[in-house]
Amino acid sequence: MILRDKAIRKHSVKEYSDNKILSRFVFVHFVDMKNFRVITFTCALLSLSIKRSEAACGFESCPELDKDKINVHLIAHSHDDVGWLKTVDQYYYGTENQIHRGRVERIFDTVIHELLKNSKRRFVQVEILFFFKWYNDQSEDLKLAVKKLVDNGQLEFAGGGWTMNDEATTHYQSIIDQYNVGLKFLRDTFGSCGRPNIGWQLDSFGHSREMASIFAQMGYSGEFFTRIDFMDKITRNDELSLEMIWQSSESLSNSDIFAAVSQGHYSEPLGFCFDVLCYDDPIIDGNRFDNNVQFKVNTFLNYSTWLSQWVRSNHVMVSMGEDFRFQNAEINFSNMDKLIKYVNARQSKGSRVNLLYSTPACYLKAIHQLEQTWPNKTQDFFPYASNIHDAWTGYYTSRPTQKRFIRDGNHFLQVVKQLSTFANLTGPQHTNDLDILRQTIGLMQHHDAITGTERQAVASDYDRLLTDAIVGAETNARDALRILTNLTTGEFTSCLKLNISVCAFTQESANNLVVTLFNSLAHTSTQYVRVPVKNESYVIADEMGREVTFELVPVPSDVLAIQHRSNITQHELVFKASVQKIANFYVRVLSSPKSSSAKKRILGYQGPSDDNELVIQNSLIKLVFDNSTGKLKTVAMNGVTENIEQTFAIYKGYWGDNQGTVNRSSGSYIFRPDGDIKELSDKIDLTVYNGDRVQEVHQHVNEWISQVIRLYDGVNRVEFEWLVGPIPANDNSSKEIVTRFKSDISSNGVFYTDSNGREMLQRKRNEREDFDPDLTEKVSANYYPVTTRISLKDEKKHMTLLNDRAQGGSSLQDGMLELMIHRRLLSDDWCGVAEALNETQFGKGLVARGKVYLILNNITEKATGTESLNQKELHLPFWKFFSKSNSVATVLPNKLPDFTDLPQSINLLTLEPYSSDEILLRLEHVMNHNESNVLSFNVRTLFDTLAGQEIRETTLDGNLPLDEMKRLKFHHDVDGTDPSKVEYFTSSHKPLTANASMANSDFNVTFYPMQIRTFIIKR
Ligand SMILES: [Zn+2]
16 A cells, blocks of 8 residues: 655665655546557567476575675565455456556566566565466466466465455454465466465554464465554664564464564655656666666665665565556666666676565575574554554554455355355366355455444445355355255245344244354354344244244344344344254244233343442343442352443544644544543433343443343353444544443553453554564554454453454553444545545445454463353354254254364364365364463364365465475574574474275364464375
8 A cells, every 4th residue: 555654764774765655646547548558468579489488486486685785686576455445356367447447457568578578586475365366367388387386486376365454353254264265266277386475464563473374384484574563663673683483372382473673665666656656767878978877786785785784684675666666667677677687787997786586485494504692572553653653553453344345244254164165066067166165255354444444435346246256155154054054945045144133034024934054163052043033922932843932132222223224123033052063943923812921021120220220130140230320230140249330432523634643633544533532411211121041231331322231041251232323524523432441450560451352462562572662652652453252351350341343442541441332533634545534324324333352351370261152153153044844944964074083273264165175174272371381182073074085285375385394493582592504494293194995083283372273184
């Protein structure tokens, strides 16, 4: 993303950063492209006979270096957003050029053409989505030519995910999946030479430790990125610590990975942008009056020498690329050829610079061979601030409904993958529909998609794509369930509006309805199920025909009041279900209700009592509300009683003209509150529904904020279901809405947030691991991404919030946690999207609904992992399918695999078709090293019930045999001595390899805390 990112820099680097970036932003919008004539690629060029040569790719293909010189590695690349200002297809085909002149297909056309001209030229490709699209459209001759370029290392893949994913708001399940999709295409198409060695996360807005851990677990040797806090970068420049070893996990061994932060941005040096989107002069040589070789070479040598002072070795990387560069690769490569020629010619006059075409992997290999030591990093790179008022912490929450929709899409993807495996759906249509859903969920992880930092038209296009992908894959789910149950003509419809209690399938009648529940987890789960229905008399039966008790709960009046909500259904059936994998429940309307039995199940209204307090409680939890305010004031659970006040509050978003950081507006990227937070203090109206199994307090906070606080019998957490919107804008002020939980817990400035839904990281208010942050923005500088969990504690108590989508969160006071749940902003923040984050629907602000769960726990000697287990269940609750039937439906016997040998802390992370006769199985230990120990068990039963013939273990992504993994190992400064030889990491355990004829004991496996193991099972 091109942005006006004006980080304060201590050193005089402006000519290489700020002005350049600012001016390029203008170029992108106003460059006259009329004279740009794209070179047409013709197959004639390929008539030079192209055969796939002996592969010498990756580390084996690196250029020769000169150990006595400064080796300057030119990295030719193009950063191609899969949607941002334009949609993914508009960028690819080059339509809507009045918005932006991005045309990605032309990048590949011209780059391949230019690489074929000169074997020294190299190019780094990152986003596989675009490359996949282009490659599949090419002739067989051209495909062969491309393979040759991959085989000889000229075309090298970095990253290799379907997209360059965001790292703050993404869930690790989706990150791993999107790498599987990208890397599998590369493996199937190019073999081992298609596999990247490094992560390439240039544009993501801050960097997570879990992402580094995922790279390490995939066998990558390093990770390259750009955006870290401006004060961190200043400090690292001073301390020569832009390059480091990142200890990416507290629980996993061998998790070190090399991380390199660029000195400036990821653009080419000022004056060396040769593409059609630039105004820099080409290199003019020959006997001409305007020959500029000397000037260009001097400028480049000065830049290279200057750059070399920020690194610890005699190697520097120079990015020769930017957003959507290389749309005319001929201009780029011909000028780089000249640059290399004339810069290296200076060596005869004593120049110490050796300039060469290279790749990030080759750069990494070069510094690995130096056998020197490096500084250490253990935390992460959040939050990212680009200047004193520019904390990029708003996007943690931006577009909350889209963030939730992506979670739903991921959930459905897991359901469909498992169902497809169980029913062995391997036909072309099923495979295609599943692939499209996989690819679309991959697309949505992009750093301008799930972040909510794209334009509204692009967001709408993402929603369209995701809806279409889900609808397409519904066929797979339906066909699988028709095989796996006796409902051979069942509809198995999904309802995507259950969060506002709407389902078209049940709204006219829930008579003779089958609700099929799918549990994506490995272990039997007991949950409460809600089905929107009319206020009628029902009877529910399970698969055995046994009557199931239920309650009929009114939908909150604030939900009924949502504009254009179909209000046919005003109640929800609530019943408890225990599901191993799939279970059916049969719902029937009683035509002549036995009012005594049916009516008593309808939860009635109970107004607040006259006392000062209102109490609801079940066998596990007691909640006390203050009747004078309507707010929650005390929670008792797990043997702990704590004063916890929950409130909603509003930050006014700063609205400036963006002239300099001091006038920065709050926007889709940046969170910048204007003044103090305003807590909503008006008395909250309460309505209470008090049943045997579910108890609800409906809070009407104001005209556009309401909430249901809910307890289920036997469930050890409190549910807060919030409804926010339409956020009013008639007062011309931007608003950012938070939910706050205030306790008396003495947290002493410390709190914890998750990293992409996996390990927790300790945060300390106003502090960072490696540098002194600028705290001018004292609120937003303390905001962190909360993907699934935020918590705080003292010696006795532990308060945790679990959320249902990524949000920004913090602990701004001891004992208090807050999450930002919605935002409506009337100004852009000038980070590039050039549009205010002002989401509307039906002419008003967009309404959002979601859930936050509270767990209050006592502190025991050993953590119990309760929160981790809750988190898994909340991430993938039962998926509901609806069908019509005249009788009870059942799951057919022996159709489902047996997971019962898996310990409770082992979860099924992935089960999916991998090829026509292979499936991918990914198991994870969900507890950390404080919560659990090493677990050993046997997977033979699971293997057999999956009809396995052979099993082999791979890296995390599923595409490299684990015994072939070999990562570069770097050594820490704290080791004290330089290493005497180059070293590598290989798998820390013996990879599992077995087949059906082997003994059961050959299927024993061991899992360390937080370990994920990935297997391919041949059937
Ligand atoms: Zn980008």
